[in-house]
Amino acid sequence: MRGLRARLVVVFAVLAGLSALTAAGLVYKQARDLMLTRTEWSVVNEFRLRVSTLTENMQHPPSRAALQQLANGVAPAFLDATGVAVYGDSGLIASGDGTAPLGPDLRRRVTAEQRLVYQRVVHDGDPYLVVGTPVLLRREGTPSGVEVYLISSLHAEAADQEALVAAARNGVLPVLLLAVLFALVAAGGVLRPVRDLDRAARRLGAGELDTRLKATGRDELARLVQTFNATAAALETSVGNARRFVADVSHELRTPLASILAMADVIEEEAGRLDGDLPEAARLLNLEVGRLVKLVEDLMEISRFDAGAVGLVVDDVDVAEAVAASLRTRGWTSDVTVDIDPGVRIGLDPRRFDVIMANLVGNALKHGAKPVTVALTGDVVIEVADSGPGIAPDLLPHVFDRFSKADAARTRSDGSGLGLAIALENARLHGGDIEAGNRPGSGAVFRLTLPRNLS
Numbered sequence: 423m424r425g426l427r428a429r430l431v432v433v434f435a436v437l438a439g440l441s442a443l444t445a446a447g448l449v450y451k452q453a454r455d456l457m458l459t460r461t462e463w464s465v466v467n468e469f470r471l472r473v474s475t476l477t478e479n480m481q482h483p484p485s486r487a488a489l490q491q492l493a494n495g496v497a498p499a500f501l502d503a504t505g506v507a508v509y510g511d512s513g514l515i516a517s518g519d520g521t522a523p524l525g526p527d528l529r530r531r532v533t534a535e536q537r538l539v540y541q542r543v544v545h546d547g548d549p550y551l552v553v554g555t556p557v558l559l560r561r562e563g564t565p566s567g568v569e570v571y572l573i574s575s576l577h578a579e580a581a582d583q584e585a586l587v588a589a590a591r592n593g594v595l596p597v598l599l600l601a602v603l604f605a606l607v608a609a610g611g612v613l614r615p616v617r618d619l620d621r622a623a624r625r626l627g628a629g630e631l632d633t634r635l636k637a638t639g640r641d642e643l644a645r646l647v648q649t650f651n652a653t654a655a656a657l658e659t660s661v662g663n664a665r666r667f668v669a670d671v672s673h674e675l676r677t678p679l680a681s682i683l684a685m686a687d688v689i690e691e692e693a694g695r696l697d698g699d700l701p702e703a704a705r706l707l708n709l710e711v712g713r714l715v716k717l718v719e720d721l722m723e724i725s726r727f728d729a730g731a732v733g734l735v736v737d738d739v740d741v742a743e744a745v746a747a748s749l750r751t752r753g754w755t756s757d758v759t760v761d762i763d764p765g766v767r768i769g770l771d772p773r774r775f776d777v778i779m780a781n782l783v784g785n786a787l788k789h790g791a792k793p794v795t796v797a798l799t800g801d802v803v804i805e806v807a808d809s810g811p812g813i814a815p816d817l818l819p820h821v822f823d824r825f826s827k828a829d830a831a832r833t834r835s836d837g838s839g840l841g842l843a844i845a846l847e848n849a850r851l852h853g854g855d856i857e858a859g860n861r862p863g864s865g866a867v868f869r870l871t872l873p874r875n876l877s
């Protein structure tokens with residue numbers, strides 16, 4: 423789940439980040455282009471104007487002083503620029519300290535093309551706009567051989583550009599943070615129904631067949647919830663049918679089985695007078711019918727739990743006495759050591775408590791071995807321990823499942839495998855529990871926990 427959430431957050435954040443970056447980038451480029459074009463145009467126009475004014479009355483050929491005047495004139499002191507004038511072999515006559523760059527490339531273009539040319543250059547890391555034009559003789563309109571240049575620093579524009587980048591970055595960062603926050607919230611919103619579904623599916627798997635989810639909206643998740651609900655309903659119906667079938671069948675079997683058992687009893691009583699294998703057959707018949715009767719009774723009992731048709735008849739009971747009574751009824755008193763002080767009284771259903779004890783102690787004697795002890799080890803925890811081989815490790819996790827038994831080769835069990843399932847249902851009905859385990863030495867131990875105050 424966390425992986426899906428992280429992935430959603432990343433996707434959201436990347437999308438939002440990309441959009442913010444793209445928007446900022448576009449704005450930046452647009453603004454920069456606008457700014458530069460404007461600067462270029464105003465510089466070039468200003469230059470053109472100045473040159474035409476300054477050369478209007480210029481003598482030809484120009485004196486050195488006139489050239490200097492021209493250079494100074496196109497680049498007045500208040501401009502961050504340098505003017506340059508050239509005529510014949512006069513060399514470059516520059517305004518100010520005259521250290522601005524004037525590449526040969528531009529000069530070549532001005533003389534070759536005989537028109538105003540401008541270009542952007544970077545010199546020593548600083549950006550400049552260089553404009554140059556030939557000066558035409560006013561009357562003839564022919565080249566005078568004079569060239570004028572203006573090298574204007576774009577330093578201010580570069581600073582403005584940096585400010586733009588900073589502004590874009592400062593605008594994008596909060597947006598990105600917001601996007602991540604939003605992504606976290608949105609991912610949570612998307613994932614909540616998924617988490618609900620996960621929890622519901624677990625509950626369904628744990629046997630809570632009436633688990634349903636509320637479907638809201640009409641999106642894919644809502645449809646998934648509907649499918650889940652439909653599946654849960656179908657499962658509940660089919661499990662319900664199966665349980666009802668078991669309950670009905672057991673009920674139908676009970677009456678004829680009771681008659682068969684009674685007849686088997688009669689036959690066994692009379693078996694002494696029979697010959698050959700018949701007495702043994704009669705004994706086996708009685709035994710098997712007895713097991714069948716117990717199986718049917720257990721099935722009916724489990725069915726009652728499944729149908730929720732069970733209740734507690736609570737009494738205030740002395741634990742030591744209740745255990746003793748259980749053992750006495752089954753003639754196990756001499757087989758089991760009981761370590762429970764009298765006087766511990768709790769509320770429980772004596773009949774159901776007897777069912778639990780009968781199966782736990784019965785298992786200890788049948789599947790385990792003596793000595794078997796029943797001890798009160800906590801408030802209220804009753805431990806039934808034996809000295810047998812213990813519960814097979816592969817059986818241990820399923821030992822409370824219905825019909826689960828150790829594999830036939832290793833067991834002398836003739837039980838149905840329903841005993842522990844019924845015992846656990848009875849403990850849970852009290853609000854208690856049973857845990858199974860093996861003792862470090864040898865033997866199994868079952869720990870029955872019951873609430874001290876049954877509400």
Ligand SMILES: Nc1ncnc2c1ncn2[C@@H]1O[C@H](COP(=O)(O)OP(=O)(O)OP(=O)(O)O)[C@@H](O)[C@H]1O
Binds near residue numbers: 833
């Ligand atoms: N004390 C124990 N020592 C070893 N194995 C045990 C012990 N108690 C239970 N088991 C194993 O757990 C299985 C399930 O026990 P459970 O009481 O549910 O059924 P059962 O005793 O076989 O039949 P039933 O109780 O219905 O007559 C047993 O068949 C046995 O393999």
Ligand SMILES: [Mg+2]
Binds near residue numbers: 837
């Ligand atoms: Mg049993």
